[in-house]
Amino acid sequence: MNIILYLLTYINYQRKIIGQLLNFICRYIPLKQWAFDDSHSPKYQKFKIDILPKIISYQQDWTWKDLILYYQKRYGKTIKPVFRRVVCDIPSDCTCPMCKAPVDYLTWNNGRSKTQILCKVCQTKFSPGTDNRFSKTHKLKCPYCTHALVPKKNRKHFILHKCVNPKCSYYLHNLRKVDKEDLKEDYAKNKYKLHYIYREFTIDFFKMDLSSLPKNASSLKFKQHDSYTMTLCLTYRVNLGLSLRKTAQALKDIHGINISHQQVANYCTTAAICVKPFTDSYDYKVGKVLTADETYIKIRGIKGYIWFIMDAARRSILGYQISDNRGVGPCILSMRMAFKHFKDKLPENFKFIADGYSAYPLAAQQFFHKFGKKFKFDITQVIGLTNDDEVSAKYRPYKQMIERLNRTYKESYRPTNGFDNIDGANYDLALWVTYYNFLRPHKHNGFRVLNHVQELDNADNMPGKWQLLIYLGQCRIKQMQQGEARNCS
Numbered sequence: 474m475n476i477i478l479y480l481l482t483y484i485n486y487q488r489k490i491i492g493q494l495l496n497f498i499c500r501y502i503p504l505k506q507w508a509f510d511d512s513h514s515p516k517y518q519k520f521k522i523d524i525l526p527k528i529i530s531y532q533q534d535w536t537w538k539d540l541i542l543y544y545q546k547r548y549g550k551t552i553k554p555v556f557r558r559v560v561c562d563i564p565s566d567c568t569c570p571m572c573k574a575p576v577d578y579l580t581w582n583n584g585r586s587k588t589q590i591l592c593k594v595c596q597t598k599f600s601p602g603t604d605n606r607f608s609k610t611h612k613l614k615c616p617y618c619t620h621a622l623v624p625k626k627n628r629k630h631f632i633l634h635k636c637v638n639p640k641c642s643y644y645l646h647n648l649r650k651v652d653k654e655d656l657k658e659d660y661a662k663n664k665y666k667l668h669y670i671y672r673e674f675t676i677d678f679f680k681m682d683l684s685s686l687p688k689n690a691s692s693l694k695f696k697q698h699d700s701y702t703m704t705l706c707l708t709y710r711v712n713l714g715l716s717l718r719k720t721a722q723a724l725k726d727i728h729g730i731n732i733s734h735q736q737v738a739n740y741c742t743t744a745a746i747c748v749k750p751f752t753d754s755y756d757y758k759v760g761k762v763l764t765a766d767e768t769y770i771k772i773r774g775i776k777g778y779i780w781f782i783m784d785a786a787r788r789s790i791l792g793y794q795i796s797d798n799r800g801v802g803p804c805i806l807s808m809r810m811a812f813k814h815f816k817d818k819l820p821e822n823f824k825f826i827a828d829g830y831s832a833y834p835l836a837a838q839q840f841f842h843k844f845g846k847k848f849k850f851d852i853t854q855v856i857g858l859t860n861d862d863e864v865s866a867k868y869r870p871y872k873q874m875i876e877r878l879n880r881t882y883k884e885s886y887r888p889t890n891g892f893d894n895i896d897g898a899n900y901d902l903a904l905w906v907t908y909y910n911f912l913r914p915h916k917h918n919g920f921r922v923l924n925h926v927q928e929l930d931n932a933d934n935m936p937g938k939w940q941l942l943i944y945l946g947q948c949r950i951k952q953m954q955q956g957e958a959r960n961c962s
Contacts, residue, residue: 522834525842526622526634526671527614537574537594552594555580563590564601571597615669617643622671630676630802636669643669672835679843702730703740704936704943710741711908712935716888738897744939745900747946752907754949757924759814760786764826765807765833766875767799768883771891772898779902780807781878785826785871788915789923790878790906795898804832805839812840818847826871829856873906881909912938 541552554577563576569592582591582598591598615636622634638644647667656662695703705728709720717734724730740822762785770774775833778799782792792811796803812819827833833852840848853868860866885905892898912935914920928945932938 506737508882517952519855522831523618523669523671525838526669527616527619529612529614535572537569537572537578537592540572540594546922552578554578555593561563563585567601569597570599571595573693600697613671613673615641615643615745617641617669622669628672628800629798630800631672634671641669657755674801674839676802678802678839679809681806698730698732698736700940700943701936702732703744703824704939705730706732706737707744707904707939708935710737711885711904712912714885714888716890719888741904742896742900744943747943747950749903749946750949750953751942751946752903752910753810755924757784757789757791757814757910758787759789759791760784761820761822762786762824762826762871763791764871765792766828766879767804767830768879770795770886770898772797772895773893774891775896777795777892777898778803778806779882779898781875781882782807782811783875783878785874786802787923788874788917789910793902793906795895796893799830799832801832801835801839804836808836808840812848819850823850824853825850826853826855826868829854907942911942 474778505662509818515812523638545551557580561576563579563581565576567576567579568574569579572592572595574592574594578593579590580593581587582589588600589598590601609868612622615622615638618636618641620636620637620638620641624632624892625635626633636644637778644667647665647726651665651667655664658664658901691942701802702724705724706720709715710717717737721732721734724732725921763782764785765780765782767778767780769778774790775797778796780792780796780803781790783790791814792807792809794803794807794810825833825837833854837850837852840850855865855868855872856862857865860869882905886901892901910924910930911922913922926942926945928941929938934939
């Protein structure tokens with residue numbers, strides 16, 4: 474028993490020493506996964522998003538009438554209009570910018586100068602006819618020093634605000650991390666992100682319609698051909714990845730159907746309009762890990778961008794967008810498409826994996842700003858092509874997953890040699906996502922489709938499955954129209 478007691482005492486002593494060593498290592502020894510930590514010079518930092526600023530609102534829910542009633546109930550006194558010995562020379566349309574009190578409750582506050590007015594109700598002082606602090610609905614302030622932010626740059630989708638206070642604690646903290654030798658260079662401070670920065674978006678991407686569809690679609694009332702011809706076009710164009718002209722040539726050589734490539738494009742557009750609502754609203758069994766990436770395509774020879782967000786477990790594409798820019802706007806829209814499958818909130822231990830592009834953490838901040846803690850999440854960024862840190866080594870397979878998806882789409886996109894317009898790119902992407910999620914056999918899933926739709930079991934071939942998908946899409950559109958009608962009524 475004495476030996477056992479001695480060993481237990483010695484084990485507790487060793488555990489205490491190990492805890493102290495771990496505490497020392499964590500505080501003073503930088504490990505690989507901390508290669509981009511704030512403890513290093515800003516010269517080696519990756520892009521990061523600052524916390525939200527303090528917002529000072531000048532809009533009040535109460536008016537001068539509510540304030541008078543409050544004074545009467547609280548103190549038993551009534552605020553009477555201003556007693557004037559001379560004729561009032563304050564403009565009759567002048568009102569208090571804070572409580573909207575009329576001119577009867579206003580008086581000059583600086584005697585003969587008559588440049589400042591005092592409100593008798595709320596005791597607010599203001600200058601008439603000039604641009605004052607009440608002309609603004611709100612003011613942004615730095616969360617570290619409460620200094621007012623100054624708008625510096627106007628971008629396409631946002632205004633960049635900056636804290637210019639030289640005594641800001643955030644600025645001084647970052648300045649101390651810069652090497653003194655680097656500060657001796659010309660414009661040295663301008664090379665690093667030292668000041669607090671906030672991006673105020675001028676467009677509300679959360680109010681944009683995600684169900685927008687391509688225009689100029691042809692009718693399903695077939696005159697020369699039938700629905701089987703239409704689904705044959707989809708099979709050759711989408712499943713086999715043929716161009717429009719090769720699809721028309723294949724129908725003529727194999728099936729004896731004489732059709733133009735423009736008619737093939739019209740059929741694809743119509744099918745995209747029908748199947749897109751079904752694809753976007755399908756109840757995917759979403760996991761807790763999503764991975765995202767963007768790649769470029771050509772639209773009339775000009776570079777455009779396509780965004781993908783996929784479920785890492787089921788490999789289903791949950792969000793997708795095509796844009797003419799690489800800004801944060803389309804990133805938010807693709808995230809909205811993916812997150813709507815989570816209903817009310819994100820699951821616990823949620824992971825969102827992307828590359829080092831700055832749009833993803835900025836979009837994550839906007840989701841937190843809009844919905845609060847229900848959609849608060851961090852972006853796990855896999856940096857570079859080599860595993861220089863433990864985070865990249867751990868999550869590299871997820872990044873390779875989405876990169877493989879990009880190459881798979883590029884195989885179907887390559888025969889097109891680029892798109893003529895963005896509508897053509899949209900309908901092509903909608904059809905391909907439908908094919909990828911419901912019709913394409915996947916090796917990792919035992920050469921089965923990712924999402925099994927029971928209604929498609931009744932079809933013996935691929936054109937029949939496309940016909941059923943178009944029918945399911947039409948049923949979904951009808952449900953959406955009935956829901957809108959009920960909301961209007």
